[in-house]
Amino acid sequence: MRIAIYQVDAFADEVFRGNPAAVCPLQEWPDDRMLSKIAGENNLSETAFYVVKGDRVEIRWFTPAVEVDLCGHATLATAYVLKKYESFPGTTIPFYSHRSGELPVTVQGDQFTLNFPADQFSEVPLTPELLAATDKQPVAAYRSKARTMLIFDNQEDVEHLKPNLSVIADLETGGLIVTAKAEKYDFVSRYFAPAKGVNEDPVTGSAHTTLVPYWADQLQKQAFSAFQTSERGGKVGCRLLGDRVELTGSAILYLKGEIYI
Template sequence: MELTINVIDAFTDATFKGNPAAVIITENWLSVDLMQSIAVENNLSETAFVKKIDNQHYEIRWFSPITEIDFCGHATLAASFVIFSKSNGLKTINFFAKAVGDLSVTKMDNGYIQMSFPNRKPKVIDDIPLALLNGLSIKPAEVLLNDQGYFVVYEQEADVLNVIPNNELLKQLAPFDVVVTSKSSEYDFISRYFWPANGGDEDPVTGSIHSGLAPYWASKLNKSKLIAYQASKRGGKLICSIEGSKVYISGKAVQYLEGKITV
């Protein structure tokens, strides 16, 4: 069987920046074992498998090299980029994902792709796991939690940039991942994302976690529109806005590769 594969750098306008994701669009689902094997072979943060329903409606699933993921923003952006690129005049796509429901995506006139995600604002916790406290080289100012991960808030931007994770300890927090974040001098806020239990050591740019980061910082900064930067080695910029139960996350993407795989 031959499949078309696209590799897209998401949340960037320059190749070799942002977060790369593979995208495979099919008429019918492949087996779970095959999808996982392809994701392992690709060895990217995520491979998005997309099942076409019609020109505007699709189902989507995301696989890291380790496991299937409930929710992935950058691979959704990558999949949207591929679909928009192949469909002249198409402005809106609707994805369905089992864990998060319907996701609406719009191609904006300014070149950004805007994704509508559920608001997953985290809640403050008092009982902080020792694996989290001992798994980060800098003590948190505050810790919160949502369905995806622990949110570690720092008072200084330098703490986010300089913190060293112990991923063997953070792995013990499964199924949760860890995001560290602070206010920023250049952006509204910055973050880094560690996910050794589900994908790898540090994710370059994580769209899904911004459905929690954006509402958190919106309430702290008293503003509904924010510019975020994920401060990994590759780095990525995200435009976020909050409207009630929805978080809109926008980014750009660029094509890196289009090819065929034989499985």
């Protein structure tokens, strides 16, 4: 069996920036163990698989360790592949996830806008466990079903903090966002998910489903710009639309090949 594979740098306009994702087009869904093995062999933070079925595109995402409920950068990468290399018609790609529902992506030139459900979260106490998650002092903490978020006073704290990965891996949510108000952008962030096989993710679209509602409330506006200040870094255009979040970015192809199984 041969499967096409693309590697795309998402939330980037040049290679070696943003977040790399593998994208594999399929004619039908194989056994889940095969999808997991392919993702493990790729050894990227995410591998996206998709099957075009009727009037929608079914999509799934795997880290090297687990299947995840939602992934922004790999969805952007898949939209890029469909439009640039797989001749998908129209300006809207109707993605569907059996875990997260309808996830349409609109295309305008080289910009791709993801429409995702906004995360539901609440403030929680700064417990000793959360204080031990990094070597900097957060000012507040929030938690949703999928992730924990720590708020810091300034951009420098977020840029220079050192994560305690063993503590983060033991968090109930398994993932940690750190964020602060920024200078050039409206806010910056980083994301760590060692329990899912990703120590630090370069640019995390799904984390922005938590970040966007939080910063919309803090900044009292609906549209703004964000930067994930990882080593590779990536820009994310953000907009809150009620209970949905729009995330906009570009992508670029790094490689195309075939998997032989």
